[in-house]
Amino acid sequence: MNERHTVHIVGGNSRCRAEQAHLIYSLGLHSEIYANVAELMERPPQSGIVLAYDDPEGESAAFVLKTLSDEGYWIPVIATSQEPRPTHVVEAIKAGVLDYMKLPLRGERVTQAISRT
Numbered sequence: 001m002n003e004r005h006t007v008h009i010v011g012g013n014s015r016c017r018a019e020q021a022h023l024i025y026s027l028g029l030h031s032e033i034y035a036n037v038a039e040l041m042e043r044p045p046q047s048g049i050v051l052a053y054d055d056p057e058g059e060s061a062a063f064v065l066k067t068l069s070d071e072g073y074w075i076p077v078i079a080t081s082q083e084p085r086p087t088h089v090v091e092a093i094k095a096g097v098l099d100y101m102k103l104p105l106r107g108e109r110v111t112q113a114i115s116r117t
Contacts, residue, residue, distance in 0.1 A: 005029050005048055005049060006030045006031070006047065006048035006049075007020075007029055007030070007031045007032075007048060007049055007110075007114075008032050008034065008045050008048055008049070008075070009024070009033045009034065010034045010037060010040050010052045010053065011035070011036055011055060011058070011059055012053035014035075016053065016103060017033045017035075019103075020103075023104075023107060024110070027107055027110060029114075032048075036059060040064070040067075041071065044073045045075050046073075047075070048075065049075065049076045049077075049078065049098075049114055049117055050064060050068070050075050050077045050078065052064040052065070052077050052079055052080065053079075053080050053081065054080060054081045054084070056088060060092070061077055061080075061100075062095035062096075064077055065077045065095055065096055069096075078098050078113055079092040079097045079100045080100075080102075080103050081101075083102075084102050088100075098113060099113045
């Protein structure tokens with residue numbers, strides 16, 4: 001990865017977002033953190049990749065992707081979850097997310113996903 005990417009981390013609790021940001025930093029990447037989709041859309045990303053917490057009780061990764069695309073932002077989205085369920089993974093992939101990762105994230109898996117963008 002010669003190019004420096006920005007990883008936009010959306011949703012989940014503050015500890016989860018902080019852990020992801022720490023990992024992203026350790027990979028030599030820059031991260032921006034957003035509590036939810038509304039905060040993300042206050043200053044929509046122009047580039048990079050989005051790590052969206054897939055919350056079945058709240059905002060799903062598919063919802064993040066749809067919100068971005070409805071506003072004309074074509075940014076790759078990766079869904080994340082503490083406990084991925086097959087139906088949620090399938091739903092997210094069908095909606096167009098790039099990948100689905102179990103939390104806590106592993107550096108090599110994040111690096112692989114970013115290299116595909």
